[in-house]
Amino acid sequence: MRLVLLITAFYFCLSADALDTKIKSLMDHTFYQTNKNFIQRVFSHKKAFYEQGTLQIQKVINALKENGLLPLKFKKPSSLRVHFEAKTSPLLLLKTIRGVLSSMGYAYFPILEVTHNQDDSSATFALTTEYALDPTLLAKLFAKQGFTLLDLKRNSLKDWSYTFQVNTPKLAHATLIIPVNDGIELKEISGVYWLDMTDSGKLIIAANDKEWQPQVSFFDATLHMLNYTATDTPTEKISLDITDKVRFVRVSDVNNPLVLKGGIKVWLEPIKR
Incomplete structure (x- = not known):
């Protein structure tokens, strides 16, 4: 029993040191010394800043910010x-x-x-x-x-x-694409479109410009490129197979992205099983 108590005490001592060390590292020495007593009161319940023995930095900085203890x-x-x-x-x-x-x-x-x-x-x-x-x-x-x-x-x-x-990455300005009967109309002034694929299937892309020369890149969830397709032949519509490894798709034009600034329409047809 005594050994268990000693181990527990040692563990919490280490935890306290980790929390105190992190707090001190986020401010200069003079600021810490000036506010030391207040800081100790704010962090008096040290267990609240840990989960399964791991210091939760988000909780620490939130507590510092809420109490005016994070000089920036x-x-x-x-x-x-x-x-x-x-x-x-x-x-x-x-x-x-x-x-x-x-x-x-x-x-x-x-x-x-x-x-x-x-x-x-x-x-x-x-x-x-x-x-x-x-x-x-x-x-x-x-x-x-x-x-x-x-x-x-x-x-x-x-x-x-x-x-x-x-964890599960998301891209700012990427449009979520789900299997639907009606296409999704998109318009991006830059002429570059990012699609966030929720499922595998057949991706159909139709441009509002007949001079579109498709340039399409396929990426996994961490934006490692999986495949790439491009053609100099103008077209209005293309159809592409999307595997379950593909998470993001980038759509543009081979020579001039502004060709697509007028918009595109996108469908995802689910795989028929």
Whole structure:
């Protein structure tokens, strides 16, 4: 019995250290010391910030933000460096980051570096701003795209690193395609269309322009390209077989995407069994 109590006490001691270490890492030393007593009250129920022994970073940053304990403001507009990483393809990571940053109101965010090693991808961006990104908002927006925040590191007020787990990814501005009798009419001024396939079957795409030269790419759930088809022969309609490995389809024109700015119509016919 005594051994069990000692092991339990040791476990909670480690848990407390992990939580305390993470809290301290998300603010500078002076701010922590000034607010130390308040921070201890906010996080007095340490068990609430763990699930099956794993620290839940989302709960930690939410508690910090709600209690005014997550300083993000710069003294003046400065360059902010933000690093993102996840086990997925670079293309999916980049498209997700760009979609999230755009929805937060950022129009210009140059890429400093992109790396890919086996299953791991990372990307580093620079932004000119008066604040560090709100991690609570960022986590919520990434969650809408199927990304779960695993860890957050504050290297400095102007340098942050995010680590995500990819569950069921979604693409911003991708149209969900389900088997229906009537086609779905789409219009995208860029002439580039992303389709989110819910099922296998025969995909039929009809263009509103007779000069369409189809360019269609097929991707899996992590945006690894599976196949690609293109033709220089103008047509108004094409029919493509969609296997159960395909999750996303990109539709455009070989030479000029603007050919499709007038719109397309899409059908997915289910496989007859």
